[in-house]
Amino acid sequence: MLHRFPLTAVAALLLLAPGTALAQTTASSEIDLSSTVVASCGVGAPSLTVLDLHELSGPDGRLDPSKRSSNTLASTTIADAWCNAPNRLTFGTKPMTLQETRAYAQPAYMARDITYDATLVGWGPFDTTRRPHTGDDSVSLASSHPYATSSSGLVLNISKLETMTAGKVEDPSLMLEAGHYKGTVTITLTTVN
Amino acid sequence: MTLRLPAIRDHALSHDDDIIPLGGQGWEKSVKTTLIGAATLCALASSSPAMAQDTATFTATTTVPPYCSQFSGGQTPMDLGTLTGPTGQTVATFASNAQTERILASNYYCNAPSTITIKADPLMQADNTPVTEPDNFTNRVDYTATLKWDPLQNSVSSTAANPEVINAAQANIGNLTLKLSDPTTDGNRRPIAGAYVGQVHLTIALQ
Numbered sequence: 001m002l003h004r005f006p007l008t009a010v011a012a013l014l015l016l017a018p019g020t021a022l023a024q025t026t027a028s029s030e031i032d033l034s035s036t037v038v039a040s041c042g043v044g045a046p047s048l049t050v051l052d053l054h055e056l057s058g059p060d061g062r063l064d065p066s067k068r069s070s071n072t073l074a075s076t077t078i079a080d081a082w083c084n085a086p087n088r089l090t091f092g093t094k095p096m097t098l099q100e101t102r103a104y105a106q107p108a109y110m111a112r113d114i115t116y117d118a119t120l121v122g123w124g125p126f127d128t129t130r131r132p133h134t135g136d137d138s139v140s141l142a143s144s145h146p147y148a149t150s151s152s153g154l155v156l157n158i159s160k161l162e163t164m165t166a167g168k169v170e171d172p173s174l175m176l177e178a179g180h181y182k183g184t185v186t187i188t189l190t191t192v193n
Numbered sequence: 194m195t196l197r198l199p200a201i202r203d204h205a206l207s208h209d210d211d212i213i214p215l216g217g218q219g220w221e222k223s224v225k226t227t228l229i230g231a232a233t234l235c236a237l238a239s240s241s242p243a244m245a246q247d248t249a250t251f252t253a254t255t256t257v258p259p260y261c262s263q264f265s266g267g268q269t270p271m272d273l274g275t276l277t278g279p280t281g282q283t284v285a286t287f288a289s290n291a292q293t294e295r296i297l298a299s300n301y302y303c304n305a306p307s308t309i310t311i312k313a314d315p316l317m318q319a320d321n322t323p324v325t326e327p328d329n330f331t332n333r334v335d336y337t338a339t340l341k342w343d344p345l346q347n348s349v350s351s352t353a354a355n356p357e358v359i360n361a362a363q364a365n366i367g368n369l370t371l372k373l374s375d376p377t378t379d380g381n382r383r384p385i386a387g388a389y390v391g392q393v394h395l396t397i398a399l400q
Contacts, residue, residue, distance in 0.1 A: 026396060026397065027261060029266040031271060031371055032271070034272050034388065035272070035388075035389045036274065037276050037277050042279065082329065146326055148326060148330065
């Protein structure tokens, strides 16, 4: 009887001992993270927002021949343009038109509109040139992947001016009516699905 | 004669995390005292004239195994919000409405020396969209993960090849909190659009 008790007590002790199965030598867990990058585009400010082509007419009242040169007459640079998703660049150009309103109809030998070459360099592998004749002449350049300009930026060059008839036909024989002329080039970047 | 064990079950070790005392020394002492008392009682109760000089002595021991309590990373991902700003480049700090901090366990404890290993996987664009302009764009955003186990803490960047370790040289108890910060991209490249996912891995080991 006396010897039976310790054995009984020990047995009870073993039962009461904490289960070693509870002891963990290692445990691991993963915490998942989520976030978003919104599809967007950005166009930086041009180095020049107004390109002044100065006096357009030559001694004979017609467009100065130097303005017809294929050499760049004026230029501006957008240092940073980008889209982080598939995108479309819209390159819109409007011809330079006389800003003053005349009380008389446009004479047949006079020009109130001037076209030009607007060349965009730095978006995609190829240069893009528009030559506006009507009120708005635009083109879209689609890209199926994100794109950003290189360090040289997005460059707009203006060249090859020419006078136009009232019907928006180029005619180098026309004289320019006096006044201020203004055209517009618009570059728009948008993401596409 | 009837022998009864003292009510040692009242002192039994429990598997309930909340009542395992750290280190277990107090419990061990209690069990020893109880059982030695039981032995004494047993010896007294078992005395008989025929065995007047007979005694029995035994020592009862037990252990408290090293143990760490449970924690969970949570069922839902930590939403770090929008990663980019107006320039398309990574924001310097996560958005104010982002979930950058999570308490993984309150009063987390290990009753013995332990280590916690932290490894951070970068945030990667989930759609695996190819990056066709790698000079300008990336599909990877890195960050820093900081794990705090009061009063200990350590941080690891998702750019690091190897994990970082919190070394607890003794039993410790404190809130276990994960904090994420410092989103960045290599070369300040712009991340391409899309959903981004990542993971933080924690491994806790008893030494």
